[in-house]
Amino acid sequence: MSTSAYTTAITQARDLLRWRSPLRTELWAARLTAALRPAEVQPLVRQLTEDGSPEARLTLAALATVQTTVPDDVEAATLDDMETLGDEAGRAAGQTAAREPAGDKTLRETLREAGREAARGLPEWVGRMGQVVCEQAWYGKADRYGEQTLAALRFRYPDDKEPHVLIVGIDQVNGGLAVDAAVEEPKFLDDLDLRSADPAVVAGRVLDAFEMTDLVMGAPIAESLPAVRPLALARARTIQDPVRQAPDDTLSRFLDLPDLPGAQEAFEKLVEFVGDRPLWWSPARVSRFLTSWLPREAILTDAAVSAMPEVVRAWSRFHGAEPEVLRQIEADAPRLPALMADESLAGLRKRMAQNDR
Structure with missing residues:
Protein backbone atom coordinates (compact mmCIF):
# COMPACT_ATOMS: atom_id res chain seq x y z
CA MET A 1 0.00 0.00 0.00
CA SER A 2 1.38 3.42 -0.89
CA THR A 3 2.42 5.86 1.84
CA SER A 4 -0.27 8.25 0.64
CA ALA A 5 -3.00 5.61 0.94
CA TYR A 6 -1.73 4.55 4.36
CA THR A 7 -1.77 8.15 5.56
CA THR A 8 -5.32 8.57 4.26
CA ALA A 9 -6.44 5.43 6.13
CA ILE A 10 -4.93 6.72 9.37
CA THR A 11 -6.60 10.12 8.89
CA GLN A 12 -9.98 8.48 8.30
CA ALA A 13 -9.51 6.21 11.31
CA ARG A 14 -8.87 9.30 13.46
CA ASP A 15 -12.28 10.66 12.41
CA LEU A 16 -13.92 7.29 13.13
CA LEU A 17 -12.54 7.27 16.65
CA ARG A 18 -14.48 10.48 17.21
CA TRP A 19 -17.67 9.12 15.61
CA ARG A 20 -17.63 6.05 17.87
CA SER A 21 -19.82 4.11 15.42
CA PRO A 22 -19.26 0.36 14.92
CA LEU A 23 -21.39 0.32 11.77
CA ARG A 24 -19.72 3.31 10.16
CA THR A 25 -16.33 1.79 10.92
CA GLU A 26 -17.24 -1.61 9.47
CA LEU A 27 -18.54 0.00 6.28
CA TRP A 28 -15.30 1.95 6.00
CA ALA A 29 -13.24 -1.20 6.50
CA ALA A 30 -15.22 -2.97 3.78
CA ARG A 31 -14.44 -0.15 1.34
CA LEU A 32 -10.80 -0.24 2.34
CA THR A 33 -10.67 -4.02 1.84
CA ALA A 34 -12.24 -3.73 -1.61
CA ALA A 35 -9.58 -1.22 -2.68
CA LEU A 36 -6.66 -3.44 -1.64
CA ARG A 37 -4.87 -5.84 -3.93
CA PRO A 38 -4.17 -9.19 -2.23
CA ALA A 39 -0.42 -8.55 -2.24
CA GLU A 40 -0.94 -5.25 -0.43
CA VAL A 41 -2.67 -6.70 2.62
CA GLN A 42 0.32 -8.27 4.37
CA PRO A 43 2.51 -5.16 4.07
CA LEU A 44 -0.38 -3.00 5.31
CA VAL A 45 -0.92 -5.23 8.35
CA ARG A 46 2.81 -5.06 9.11
CA GLN A 47 2.85 -1.27 8.76
CA LEU A 48 -0.20 -0.82 10.95
CA THR A 49 1.20 -3.17 13.60
CA GLU A 50 4.49 -1.27 13.68
CA ASP A 51 2.64 2.05 13.95
CA GLY A 52 0.79 1.04 17.12
CA SER A 53 -1.24 4.27 17.30
CA PRO A 54 -4.96 4.15 18.22
CA GLU A 55 -5.78 4.92 14.59
CA ALA A 56 -3.63 2.07 13.33
CA ARG A 57 -5.06 -0.33 15.88
CA LEU A 58 -8.63 0.65 14.98
CA THR A 59 -7.82 -0.02 11.32
CA LEU A 60 -6.48 -3.48 12.16
CA ALA A 61 -9.51 -4.32 14.30
CA ALA A 62 -11.91 -3.18 11.57
CA LEU A 63 -10.09 -5.07 8.81
CA ALA A 64 -10.16 -8.22 10.93
CA THR A 65 -13.92 -7.90 11.30
CA VAL A 66 -14.70 -7.80 7.59
CA GLN A 67 -12.00 -10.31 6.59
CA THR A 68 -13.75 -13.18 8.40
CA THR A 69 -15.29 -13.98 5.01
CA VAL A 70 -12.29 -16.11 3.99
CA PRO A 71 -13.05 -19.80 4.77
CA ASP A 72 -10.37 -21.61 6.75
CA ASP A 73 -10.44 -24.70 4.54
CA VAL A 74 -10.16 -23.03 1.11
CA GLU A 75 -7.41 -24.40 -1.11
CA ALA A 76 -5.89 -21.05 -2.03
CA ALA A 77 -3.19 -19.45 -4.06
CA THR A 78 -0.30 -17.85 -2.20
CA LEU A 79 0.16 -14.11 -2.14
CA ASP A 80 3.25 -14.56 -4.29
CA ASP A 81 1.08 -16.32 -6.88
CA MET A 82 -1.47 -13.51 -6.76
CA GLU A 83 1.14 -10.86 -7.49
CA THR A 84 1.52 -12.39 -10.96
CA LEU A 85 -2.19 -11.90 -11.68
CA GLY A 86 -3.77 -8.78 -13.07
CA ASP A 87 -5.48 -6.39 -10.68
CA GLU A 88 -9.00 -7.69 -11.42
CA ALA A 89 -8.09 -11.37 -11.28
CA GLY A 90 -5.90 -10.87 -8.24
CA ARG A 91 -8.62 -9.08 -6.35
CA ALA A 92 -11.18 -11.75 -7.22
CA ALA A 93 -8.85 -14.46 -5.99
CA GLY A 94 -8.08 -12.50 -2.85
CA GLN A 95 -11.76 -12.03 -2.04
CA THR A 96 -12.29 -15.76 -1.72
CA ALA A 97 -8.92 -17.35 -1.10
CA ALA A 98 -6.15 -14.97 0.01
CA ARG A 99 -3.33 -16.61 1.94
CA GLU A 100 0.23 -15.92 2.96
CA PRO A 101 3.07 -18.00 1.46
CA ALA A 102 2.86 -21.74 2.03
CA GLY A 103 3.76 -22.85 5.53
CA ASP A 104 2.79 -19.56 7.17
CA LYS A 105 -0.48 -18.63 8.82
CA THR A 106 -3.44 -17.92 6.59
CA LEU A 107 -4.16 -14.29 5.90
CA ARG A 108 -7.41 -14.66 7.79
CA GLU A 109 -5.63 -15.95 10.88
CA THR A 110 -3.03 -13.18 10.66
CA LEU A 111 -5.68 -10.48 10.48
CA ARG A 112 -7.75 -12.07 13.21
CA GLU A 113 -4.83 -12.22 15.63
CA ALA A 114 -3.66 -8.71 14.73
CA GLY A 115 -7.19 -7.36 15.09
CA ARG A 116 -7.76 -9.05 18.46
CA GLU A 117 -4.50 -7.64 19.81
CA ALA A 118 -5.16 -4.20 18.33
CA ALA A 119 -8.59 -3.90 19.94
CA ARG A 120 -7.09 -4.06 23.42
CA GLY A 121 -6.97 -0.61 24.96
CA LEU A 122 -9.35 0.89 22.42
CA PRO A 123 -12.79 2.23 23.43
CA GLU A 124 -15.44 -0.33 24.35
CA TRP A 125 -17.51 0.34 21.21
CA VAL A 126 -14.74 -1.12 19.02
CA GLY A 127 -15.42 -4.55 20.50
CA ARG A 128 -19.00 -4.41 19.22
CA MET A 129 -17.90 -4.48 15.59
CA GLY A 130 -19.18 -7.67 14.02
CA GLN A 131 -21.09 -8.62 17.19
CA VAL A 132 -24.55 -8.43 15.65
CA THR A 238 -22.98 -14.46 11.38
CA ILE A 239 -26.24 -16.39 10.91
CA GLN A 240 -25.99 -19.93 12.21
CA ASP A 241 -26.46 -22.78 9.75
CA PRO A 242 -27.38 -20.83 6.60
CA VAL A 243 -29.46 -22.92 4.21
CA ARG A 244 -27.59 -23.21 0.92
CA GLN A 245 -29.45 -23.79 -2.36
CA ALA A 246 -32.80 -23.42 -0.60
CA PRO A 247 -35.83 -24.07 -2.83
CA ASP A 248 -38.14 -21.12 -3.46
CA ASP A 249 -41.56 -21.58 -1.84
CA THR A 250 -43.39 -19.52 -4.50
CA LEU A 251 -44.68 -22.58 -6.32
CA SER A 252 -46.05 -24.14 -3.14
CA ARG A 253 -47.99 -20.94 -2.40
CA PHE A 254 -49.80 -21.05 -5.75
CA LEU A 255 -53.25 -22.50 -4.99
CA ASP A 256 -55.39 -21.16 -7.86
CA LEU A 257 -54.95 -23.85 -10.49
CA PRO A 258 -57.98 -23.76 -12.84
CA ASP A 259 -60.43 -26.64 -12.55
CA LEU A 260 -59.98 -27.79 -16.14
CA PRO A 261 -59.04 -31.08 -17.81
CA GLY A 262 -55.29 -31.09 -18.41
CA ALA A 263 -54.60 -28.16 -16.05
CA GLN A 264 -52.34 -30.16 -13.72
CA GLU A 265 -50.35 -31.51 -16.66
CA ALA A 266 -50.01 -27.98 -18.06
CA PHE A 267 -48.90 -26.60 -14.70
CA GLU A 268 -46.22 -29.27 -14.35
CA LYS A 269 -44.66 -27.99 -17.58
CA LEU A 270 -44.85 -24.43 -16.29
CA VAL A 271 -43.05 -25.55 -13.13
CA GLU A 272 -40.37 -27.21 -15.26
CA PHE A 273 -39.92 -23.99 -17.21
CA VAL A 274 -39.66 -21.53 -14.30
CA GLY A 275 -37.28 -23.86 -12.45
CA ASP A 276 -35.57 -22.34 -9.42
CA ARG A 277 -36.47 -18.75 -10.41
CA PRO A 278 -40.27 -18.67 -10.10
CA LEU A 279 -40.45 -14.96 -9.16
CA TRP A 280 -39.19 -13.94 -12.61
CA TRP A 281 -42.31 -13.55 -14.75
CA SER A 282 -42.08 -10.86 -17.43
CA PRO A 283 -43.79 -10.36 -20.82
CA ALA A 284 -40.65 -11.60 -22.56
CA ARG A 285 -40.52 -14.73 -20.40
CA VAL A 286 -44.21 -15.44 -20.97
CA SER A 287 -43.71 -15.15 -24.72
CA ARG A 288 -40.68 -17.41 -24.64
CA PHE A 289 -42.63 -20.03 -22.71
CA LEU A 290 -45.66 -20.05 -25.01
CA THR A 291 -44.01 -19.60 -28.40
CA SER A 292 -40.57 -21.19 -28.03
CA TRP A 293 -40.03 -23.43 -24.99
CA LEU A 294 -43.30 -25.37 -25.11
CA PRO A 295 -43.12 -26.21 -28.86
CA ARG A 296 -39.44 -27.15 -28.51
CA GLU A 297 -39.46 -29.09 -25.24
CA ALA A 298 -42.94 -30.17 -24.14
CA ILE A 299 -45.02 -33.18 -25.07
CA LEU A 300 -48.60 -32.41 -24.01
CA THR A 301 -52.01 -33.95 -24.40
CA ASP A 302 -54.63 -31.98 -26.30
CA ALA A 303 -56.35 -31.26 -22.98
CA ALA A 304 -53.16 -29.78 -21.51
CA VAL A 305 -52.59 -27.62 -24.60
CA SER A 306 -56.15 -26.38 -24.32
CA ALA A 307 -55.81 -25.64 -20.60
CA MET A 308 -52.38 -23.99 -20.83
CA PRO A 309 -53.59 -20.40 -21.51
CA GLU A 310 -55.84 -20.44 -18.43
CA VAL A 311 -53.05 -21.93 -16.32
CA VAL A 312 -50.66 -19.20 -17.47
CA ARG A 313 -53.29 -16.52 -16.79
CA ALA A 314 -53.83 -17.86 -13.27
CA TRP A 315 -50.07 -17.94 -12.63
CA SER A 316 -49.84 -14.35 -13.92
CA ARG A 317 -52.64 -13.19 -11.62
CA PHE A 318 -50.75 -14.80 -8.74
CA HIS A 319 -47.78 -12.62 -9.77
CA GLY A 320 -49.81 -9.41 -9.57
CA ALA A 321 -51.76 -9.47 -12.84
CA GLU A 322 -49.35 -7.09 -14.56
CA PRO A 323 -51.20 -5.64 -17.59
CA GLU A 324 -48.26 -6.12 -19.97
CA VAL A 325 -47.99 -9.78 -18.99
CA LEU A 326 -51.70 -10.41 -19.52
CA ARG A 327 -51.60 -8.65 -22.90
CA GLN A 328 -48.67 -10.84 -23.94
CA ILE A 329 -50.69 -13.95 -23.08
CA GLU A 330 -53.60 -12.72 -25.20
CA ALA A 331 -51.21 -12.11 -28.10
CA ASP A 332 -49.42 -15.48 -27.93
CA ALA A 333 -51.96 -17.99 -26.57
CA PRO A 334 -54.06 -18.33 -29.77
CA ARG A 335 -50.98 -19.54 -31.63
CA LEU A 336 -50.14 -22.30 -29.15
CA PRO A 337 -52.10 -25.23 -30.71
CA ALA A 338 -50.53 -24.64 -34.12
CA LEU A 339 -47.05 -24.23 -32.67
CA MET A 340 -47.39 -27.45 -30.65
CA ALA A 341 -48.52 -29.30 -33.77
CA ASP A 342 -45.56 -28.07 -35.85
CA GLU A 343 -43.07 -30.95 -35.60
CA SER A 344 -40.32 -28.85 -37.18
CA LEU A 345 -40.14 -26.79 -33.97
CA ALA A 346 -39.43 -29.78 -31.73
CA GLY A 347 -35.99 -29.97 -30.16
CA LEU A 348 -33.80 -33.07 -30.15
CA ARG A 349 -34.92 -34.32 -26.73
CA LYS A 350 -38.56 -33.94 -27.65
CA ARG A 351 -38.08 -35.79 -30.93
CA MET A 352 -36.25 -38.62 -29.20
CA ALA A 353 -39.00 -38.90 -26.59
CA GLN A 354 -41.67 -38.97 -29.28
CA ASN A 355 -39.84 -41.70 -31.18
CA ASP A 356 -39.63 -43.81 -28.01
CA ARG A 357 -43.41 -43.82 -27.65
Whole structure:
Protein backbone atom coordinates (compact mmCIF):
# COMPACT_ATOMS: atom_id res chain seq x y z
CA MET A 1 0.00 0.00 0.00
CA SER A 2 1.38 3.42 -0.89
CA THR A 3 2.42 5.86 1.84
CA SER A 4 -0.27 8.25 0.64
CA ALA A 5 -3.00 5.61 0.94
CA TYR A 6 -1.73 4.55 4.36
CA THR A 7 -1.77 8.15 5.56
CA THR A 8 -5.32 8.57 4.26
CA ALA A 9 -6.44 5.43 6.13
CA ILE A 10 -4.93 6.72 9.37
CA THR A 11 -6.60 10.12 8.89
CA GLN A 12 -9.98 8.48 8.30
CA ALA A 13 -9.51 6.21 11.31
CA ARG A 14 -8.87 9.30 13.46
CA ASP A 15 -12.28 10.66 12.41
CA LEU A 16 -13.92 7.29 13.13
CA LEU A 17 -12.54 7.27 16.65
CA ARG A 18 -14.48 10.48 17.21
CA TRP A 19 -17.67 9.12 15.61
CA ARG A 20 -17.63 6.05 17.87
CA SER A 21 -19.82 4.11 15.42
CA PRO A 22 -19.26 0.36 14.92
CA LEU A 23 -21.39 0.32 11.77
CA ARG A 24 -19.72 3.31 10.16
CA THR A 25 -16.33 1.79 10.92
CA GLU A 26 -17.24 -1.61 9.47
CA LEU A 27 -18.54 0.00 6.28
CA TRP A 28 -15.30 1.95 6.00
CA ALA A 29 -13.24 -1.20 6.50
CA ALA A 30 -15.22 -2.97 3.78
CA ARG A 31 -14.44 -0.15 1.34
CA LEU A 32 -10.80 -0.24 2.34
CA THR A 33 -10.67 -4.02 1.84
CA ALA A 34 -12.24 -3.73 -1.61
CA ALA A 35 -9.58 -1.22 -2.68
CA LEU A 36 -6.66 -3.44 -1.64
CA ARG A 37 -4.87 -5.84 -3.93
CA PRO A 38 -4.17 -9.19 -2.23
CA ALA A 39 -0.42 -8.55 -2.24
CA GLU A 40 -0.94 -5.25 -0.43
CA VAL A 41 -2.67 -6.70 2.62
CA GLN A 42 0.32 -8.27 4.37
CA PRO A 43 2.51 -5.16 4.07
CA LEU A 44 -0.38 -3.00 5.31
CA VAL A 45 -0.92 -5.23 8.35
CA ARG A 46 2.81 -5.06 9.11
CA GLN A 47 2.85 -1.27 8.76
CA LEU A 48 -0.20 -0.82 10.95
CA THR A 49 1.20 -3.17 13.60
CA GLU A 50 4.49 -1.27 13.68
CA ASP A 51 2.64 2.05 13.95
CA GLY A 52 0.79 1.04 17.12
CA SER A 53 -1.24 4.27 17.30
CA PRO A 54 -4.96 4.15 18.22
CA GLU A 55 -5.78 4.92 14.59
CA ALA A 56 -3.63 2.07 13.33
CA ARG A 57 -5.06 -0.33 15.88
CA LEU A 58 -8.63 0.65 14.98
CA THR A 59 -7.82 -0.02 11.32
CA LEU A 60 -6.48 -3.48 12.16
CA ALA A 61 -9.51 -4.32 14.30
CA ALA A 62 -11.91 -3.18 11.57
CA LEU A 63 -10.09 -5.07 8.81
CA ALA A 64 -10.16 -8.22 10.93
CA THR A 65 -13.92 -7.90 11.30
CA VAL A 66 -14.70 -7.80 7.59
CA GLN A 67 -12.00 -10.31 6.59
CA THR A 68 -13.75 -13.18 8.40
CA THR A 69 -15.29 -13.98 5.01
CA VAL A 70 -12.29 -16.11 3.99
CA PRO A 71 -13.05 -19.80 4.77
CA ASP A 72 -10.37 -21.61 6.75
CA ASP A 73 -10.44 -24.70 4.54
CA VAL A 74 -10.16 -23.03 1.11
CA GLU A 75 -7.41 -24.40 -1.11
CA ALA A 76 -5.89 -21.05 -2.03
CA ALA A 77 -3.19 -19.45 -4.06
CA THR A 78 -0.30 -17.85 -2.20
CA LEU A 79 0.16 -14.11 -2.14
CA ASP A 80 3.25 -14.56 -4.29
CA ASP A 81 1.08 -16.32 -6.88
CA MET A 82 -1.47 -13.51 -6.76
CA GLU A 83 1.14 -10.86 -7.49
CA THR A 84 1.52 -12.39 -10.96
CA LEU A 85 -2.19 -11.90 -11.68
CA GLY A 86 -3.77 -8.78 -13.07
CA ASP A 87 -5.48 -6.39 -10.68
CA GLU A 88 -9.00 -7.69 -11.42
CA ALA A 89 -8.09 -11.37 -11.28
CA GLY A 90 -5.90 -10.87 -8.24
CA ARG A 91 -8.62 -9.08 -6.35
CA ALA A 92 -11.18 -11.75 -7.22
CA ALA A 93 -8.85 -14.46 -5.99
CA GLY A 94 -8.08 -12.50 -2.85
CA GLN A 95 -11.76 -12.03 -2.04
CA THR A 96 -12.29 -15.76 -1.72
CA ALA A 97 -8.92 -17.35 -1.10
CA ALA A 98 -6.15 -14.97 0.01
CA ARG A 99 -3.33 -16.61 1.94
CA GLU A 100 0.23 -15.92 2.96
CA PRO A 101 3.07 -18.00 1.46
CA ALA A 102 2.86 -21.74 2.03
CA GLY A 103 3.76 -22.85 5.53
CA ASP A 104 2.79 -19.56 7.17
CA LYS A 105 -0.48 -18.63 8.82
CA THR A 106 -3.44 -17.92 6.59
CA LEU A 107 -4.16 -14.29 5.90
CA ARG A 108 -7.41 -14.66 7.79
CA GLU A 109 -5.63 -15.95 10.88
CA THR A 110 -3.03 -13.18 10.66
CA LEU A 111 -5.68 -10.48 10.48
CA ARG A 112 -7.75 -12.07 13.21
CA GLU A 113 -4.83 -12.22 15.63
CA ALA A 114 -3.66 -8.71 14.73
CA GLY A 115 -7.19 -7.36 15.09
CA ARG A 116 -7.76 -9.05 18.46
CA GLU A 117 -4.50 -7.64 19.81
CA ALA A 118 -5.16 -4.20 18.33
CA ALA A 119 -8.59 -3.90 19.94
CA ARG A 120 -7.09 -4.06 23.42
CA GLY A 121 -6.97 -0.61 24.96
CA LEU A 122 -9.35 0.89 22.42
CA PRO A 123 -12.79 2.23 23.43
CA GLU A 124 -15.44 -0.33 24.35
CA TRP A 125 -17.51 0.34 21.21
CA VAL A 126 -14.74 -1.12 19.02
CA GLY A 127 -15.42 -4.55 20.50
CA ARG A 128 -19.00 -4.41 19.22
CA MET A 129 -17.90 -4.48 15.59
CA GLY A 130 -19.18 -7.67 14.02
CA GLN A 131 -21.09 -8.62 17.19
CA VAL A 132 -24.55 -8.43 15.65
CA VAL A 133 -27.80 -10.34 16.00
CA CYS A 134 -30.09 -10.95 13.03
CA GLU A 135 -33.63 -10.01 14.04
CA GLN A 136 -35.61 -10.64 10.87
CA ALA A 137 -35.28 -11.41 7.17
CA TRP A 138 -37.25 -10.80 3.98
CA TYR A 139 -37.15 -11.91 0.36
CA GLY A 140 -39.07 -10.90 -2.75
CA LYS A 141 -39.16 -9.07 -6.06
CA ALA A 142 -37.03 -6.01 -6.65
CA ASP A 143 -39.14 -4.98 -9.66
CA ARG A 144 -42.55 -5.66 -11.19
CA TYR A 145 -41.40 -8.66 -13.19
CA GLY A 146 -38.98 -10.21 -10.69
CA GLU A 147 -36.00 -9.85 -13.00
CA GLN A 148 -34.13 -9.12 -9.79
CA THR A 149 -34.97 -10.23 -6.27
CA LEU A 150 -33.99 -8.68 -2.96
CA ALA A 151 -32.66 -10.56 0.06
CA ALA A 152 -32.85 -8.45 3.21
CA LEU A 153 -31.46 -9.14 6.69
CA ARG A 154 -32.02 -6.86 9.69
CA PHE A 155 -29.30 -6.67 12.35
CA ARG A 156 -28.71 -4.96 15.68
CA TYR A 157 -25.70 -4.58 17.97
CA PRO A 158 -25.83 -5.85 21.57
CA ASP A 159 -26.55 -2.32 22.86
CA ASP A 160 -29.51 -2.01 20.44
CA LYS A 161 -27.92 0.97 18.73
CA GLU A 162 -27.47 1.40 14.97
CA PRO A 163 -30.05 -1.13 13.75
CA HIS A 164 -29.49 -1.68 10.06
CA VAL A 165 -30.58 -3.76 7.11
CA LEU A 166 -28.35 -5.53 4.61
CA ILE A 167 -30.07 -5.67 1.21
CA VAL A 168 -28.61 -7.74 -1.64
CA GLY A 169 -29.93 -7.55 -5.19
CA ILE A 170 -29.92 -10.96 -6.87
CA ASP A 171 -30.21 -11.13 -10.65
CA GLN A 172 -32.65 -13.75 -11.96
CA VAL A 173 -32.23 -13.32 -15.71
CA ASN A 174 -28.52 -14.24 -15.67
CA GLY A 175 -28.61 -17.09 -13.19
CA GLY A 176 -28.83 -15.74 -9.65
CA LEU A 177 -25.81 -13.45 -9.38
CA ALA A 178 -25.38 -10.94 -6.58
CA VAL A 179 -25.39 -7.69 -8.57
CA ASP A 180 -25.78 -5.00 -5.91
CA ALA A 181 -25.83 -4.55 -2.14
CA ALA A 182 -26.45 -1.82 0.38
CA VAL A 183 -26.62 -1.30 4.12
CA GLU A 184 -29.55 0.94 5.04
CA GLU A 185 -31.68 2.06 7.95
CA PRO A 186 -34.63 -0.27 8.69
CA LYS A 187 -37.16 2.30 7.39
CA PHE A 188 -35.72 1.68 3.92
CA LEU A 189 -37.84 -1.49 3.86
CA ASP A 190 -41.05 0.51 4.10
CA ASP A 191 -41.04 1.12 0.35
CA LEU A 192 -40.31 -2.49 -0.56
CA ASP A 193 -42.87 -5.28 -1.05
CA LEU A 194 -40.96 -8.17 0.49
CA ARG A 195 -42.22 -11.26 2.31
CA SER A 196 -40.95 -12.25 5.73
CA ALA A 197 -38.60 -15.23 5.47
CA ASP A 198 -36.35 -17.51 7.52
CA PRO A 199 -33.03 -15.67 8.18
CA ALA A 200 -31.07 -18.89 7.59
CA VAL A 201 -32.66 -19.28 4.15
CA VAL A 202 -32.08 -15.63 3.20
CA ALA A 203 -28.48 -15.77 4.42
CA GLY A 204 -27.97 -18.90 2.32
CA ARG A 205 -29.34 -17.11 -0.75
CA VAL A 206 -26.95 -14.22 -0.16
CA LEU A 207 -23.97 -16.58 0.10
CA ASP A 208 -25.12 -18.56 -2.95
CA ALA A 209 -25.49 -15.37 -4.98
CA PHE A 210 -22.04 -14.04 -4.14
CA GLU A 211 -20.53 -17.45 -4.87
CA MET A 212 -22.21 -17.43 -8.27
CA THR A 213 -20.92 -13.93 -9.00
CA ASP A 214 -17.37 -15.04 -8.20
CA LEU A 215 -17.67 -17.85 -10.75
CA VAL A 216 -18.68 -15.55 -13.62
CA MET A 217 -15.86 -13.57 -15.21
CA GLY A 218 -17.00 -10.05 -16.01
CA ALA A 219 -20.30 -10.43 -14.14
CA PRO A 220 -22.54 -7.37 -14.68
CA ILE A 221 -22.50 -5.90 -11.18
CA ALA A 222 -23.15 -2.42 -9.80
CA GLU A 223 -20.10 -0.23 -9.29
CA SER A 224 -20.99 0.05 -5.61
CA LEU A 225 -21.03 -3.71 -4.95
CA PRO A 226 -17.30 -4.38 -4.29
CA ALA A 227 -17.23 -1.81 -1.47
CA VAL A 228 -20.12 -3.50 0.36
CA ARG A 229 -19.28 -7.12 -0.48
CA PRO A 230 -16.91 -7.86 2.45
CA LEU A 231 -19.41 -6.61 5.02
CA ALA A 232 -22.34 -8.33 3.27
CA LEU A 233 -20.56 -11.68 3.43
CA ALA A 234 -19.45 -11.11 7.01
CA ARG A 235 -23.04 -10.34 8.03
CA ALA A 236 -24.48 -13.37 6.21
CA ARG A 237 -21.92 -15.62 7.91
CA THR A 238 -22.98 -14.46 11.38
CA ILE A 239 -26.24 -16.39 10.91
CA GLN A 240 -25.99 -19.93 12.21
CA ASP A 241 -26.46 -22.78 9.75
CA PRO A 242 -27.38 -20.83 6.60
CA VAL A 243 -29.46 -22.92 4.21
CA ARG A 244 -27.59 -23.21 0.92
CA GLN A 245 -29.45 -23.79 -2.36
CA ALA A 246 -32.80 -23.42 -0.60
CA PRO A 247 -35.83 -24.07 -2.83
CA ASP A 248 -38.14 -21.12 -3.46
CA ASP A 249 -41.56 -21.58 -1.84
CA THR A 250 -43.39 -19.52 -4.50
CA LEU A 251 -44.68 -22.58 -6.32
CA SER A 252 -46.05 -24.14 -3.14
CA ARG A 253 -47.99 -20.94 -2.40
CA PHE A 254 -49.80 -21.05 -5.75
CA LEU A 255 -53.25 -22.50 -4.99
CA ASP A 256 -55.39 -21.16 -7.86
CA LEU A 257 -54.95 -23.85 -10.49
CA PRO A 258 -57.98 -23.76 -12.84
CA ASP A 259 -60.43 -26.64 -12.55
CA LEU A 260 -59.98 -27.79 -16.14
CA PRO A 261 -59.04 -31.08 -17.81
CA GLY A 262 -55.29 -31.09 -18.41
CA ALA A 263 -54.60 -28.16 -16.05
CA GLN A 264 -52.34 -30.16 -13.72
CA GLU A 265 -50.35 -31.51 -16.66
CA ALA A 266 -50.01 -27.98 -18.06
CA PHE A 267 -48.90 -26.60 -14.70
CA GLU A 268 -46.22 -29.27 -14.35
CA LYS A 269 -44.66 -27.99 -17.58
CA LEU A 270 -44.85 -24.43 -16.29
CA VAL A 271 -43.05 -25.55 -13.13
CA GLU A 272 -40.37 -27.21 -15.26
CA PHE A 273 -39.92 -23.99 -17.21
CA VAL A 274 -39.66 -21.53 -14.30
CA GLY A 275 -37.28 -23.86 -12.45
CA ASP A 276 -35.57 -22.34 -9.42
CA ARG A 277 -36.47 -18.75 -10.41
CA PRO A 278 -40.27 -18.67 -10.10
CA LEU A 279 -40.45 -14.96 -9.16
CA TRP A 280 -39.19 -13.94 -12.61
CA TRP A 281 -42.31 -13.55 -14.75
CA SER A 282 -42.08 -10.86 -17.43
CA PRO A 283 -43.79 -10.36 -20.82
CA ALA A 284 -40.65 -11.60 -22.56
CA ARG A 285 -40.52 -14.73 -20.40
CA VAL A 286 -44.21 -15.44 -20.97
CA SER A 287 -43.71 -15.15 -24.72
CA ARG A 288 -40.68 -17.41 -24.64
CA PHE A 289 -42.63 -20.03 -22.71
CA LEU A 290 -45.66 -20.05 -25.01
CA THR A 291 -44.01 -19.60 -28.40
CA SER A 292 -40.57 -21.19 -28.03
CA TRP A 293 -40.03 -23.43 -24.99
CA LEU A 294 -43.30 -25.37 -25.11
CA PRO A 295 -43.12 -26.21 -28.86
CA ARG A 296 -39.44 -27.15 -28.51
CA GLU A 297 -39.46 -29.09 -25.24
CA ALA A 298 -42.94 -30.17 -24.14
CA ILE A 299 -45.02 -33.18 -25.07
CA LEU A 300 -48.60 -32.41 -24.01
CA THR A 301 -52.01 -33.95 -24.40
CA ASP A 302 -54.63 -31.98 -26.30
CA ALA A 303 -56.35 -31.26 -22.98
CA ALA A 304 -53.16 -29.78 -21.51
CA VAL A 305 -52.59 -27.62 -24.60
CA SER A 306 -56.15 -26.38 -24.32
CA ALA A 307 -55.81 -25.64 -20.60
CA MET A 308 -52.38 -23.99 -20.83
CA PRO A 309 -53.59 -20.40 -21.51
CA GLU A 310 -55.84 -20.44 -18.43
CA VAL A 311 -53.05 -21.93 -16.32
CA VAL A 312 -50.66 -19.20 -17.47
CA ARG A 313 -53.29 -16.52 -16.79
CA ALA A 314 -53.83 -17.86 -13.27
CA TRP A 315 -50.07 -17.94 -12.63
CA SER A 316 -49.84 -14.35 -13.92
CA ARG A 317 -52.64 -13.19 -11.62
CA PHE A 318 -50.75 -14.80 -8.74
CA HIS A 319 -47.78 -12.62 -9.77
CA GLY A 320 -49.81 -9.41 -9.57
CA ALA A 321 -51.76 -9.47 -12.84
CA GLU A 322 -49.35 -7.09 -14.56
CA PRO A 323 -51.20 -5.64 -17.59
CA GLU A 324 -48.26 -6.12 -19.97
CA VAL A 325 -47.99 -9.78 -18.99
CA LEU A 326 -51.70 -10.41 -19.52
CA ARG A 327 -51.60 -8.65 -22.90
CA GLN A 328 -48.67 -10.84 -23.94
CA ILE A 329 -50.69 -13.95 -23.08
CA GLU A 330 -53.60 -12.72 -25.20
CA ALA A 331 -51.21 -12.11 -28.10
CA ASP A 332 -49.42 -15.48 -27.93
CA ALA A 333 -51.96 -17.99 -26.57
CA PRO A 334 -54.06 -18.33 -29.77
CA ARG A 335 -50.98 -19.54 -31.63
CA LEU A 336 -50.14 -22.30 -29.15
CA PRO A 337 -52.10 -25.23 -30.71
CA ALA A 338 -50.53 -24.64 -34.12
CA LEU A 339 -47.05 -24.23 -32.67
CA MET A 340 -47.39 -27.45 -30.65
CA ALA A 341 -48.52 -29.30 -33.77
CA ASP A 342 -45.56 -28.07 -35.85
CA GLU A 343 -43.07 -30.95 -35.60
CA SER A 344 -40.32 -28.85 -37.18
CA LEU A 345 -40.14 -26.79 -33.97
CA ALA A 346 -39.43 -29.78 -31.73
CA GLY A 347 -35.99 -29.97 -30.16
CA LEU A 348 -33.80 -33.07 -30.15
CA ARG A 349 -34.92 -34.32 -26.73
CA LYS A 350 -38.56 -33.94 -27.65
CA ARG A 351 -38.08 -35.79 -30.93
CA MET A 352 -36.25 -38.62 -29.20
CA ALA A 353 -39.00 -38.90 -26.59
CA GLN A 354 -41.67 -38.97 -29.28
CA ASN A 355 -39.84 -41.70 -31.18
CA ASP A 356 -39.63 -43.81 -28.01
CA ARG A 357 -43.41 -43.82 -27.65
